Amino acid sequence: MNAYRARPNFIPWPPILIVSLTLAAIALGMLVPLSLEFAGARPLGAVLVALALGIDLWAMKTLYDAHTTILPNRGSTHLVTQGPFRLSRNPIYVANMALMAGLGLFSxxxxxxxxxxxxxxxxHMLAVRREENHLIALFGYQYETYCRKVRRWI
Structure with missing residues (x-):
């Protein structure tokens, strides 16, 4: 069995990255403040946070409904191409970045x-490339067809 067939990764990088980078930003903000003070920053940040959380929940429900994992270090059982996965191959990761940006604006x-x-x-380097190898190993031509139709990010 191919190493990618069983699971894409042993470490769940995306949640580790968003948490560690958010904590690093908070620590950096305490040491060397880099304040964003412009009109509308907080409301825009709140909208981005709400949008990101909405996309995350939609993507997680779509994966749950397809009876496959939401954990980035677990093997996929189904190729999911509906819901937010019609718009992006990585909607949860796009939402993670929007969440960080929204939190930055709000705070x-x-x-x-x-x-x-x-x-x-x-x-991209630690998770997406390995996940793509995992999905091509499992789903072959179906995944290639999906990749031609749907962008990696947005």
Whole structure:
């Protein structure tokens, strides 16, 4: 059996990354404040947080309904192409970045906004590439067809 067939990863990188980078931004904000003070930052941040949480819940329900895992380090049992997965192959990771950005705006902590791209790059390198290998090993042509129709991010 191919190593990717059983599971994409042994470590659940995406939740570890979002939590650790958020904590790093909070610590950096205490040490070297990088304040965002502009009109509408808090309301925009609240909207982004609500949108991100909505996408996360929608994606998780879609995965649950398909009887497959939401855990990024567990093997997939079904190729999910409906719900938010019609719009992005990684809606939960897109929502994670929107959540960080929203929290940054809402708390006016510029470090959170600066760390959003790092979260995206690290998630891509540590999780997405391995998950894509896992899905191609399991679903082959079906997954390739899906990839041609749906963008990786947005």
């Amino acid at each position: 006016m902590n510029g470090w959170l906004l600066l760390l959003v791209p790092l979260d995206g790059v690290l998630t």
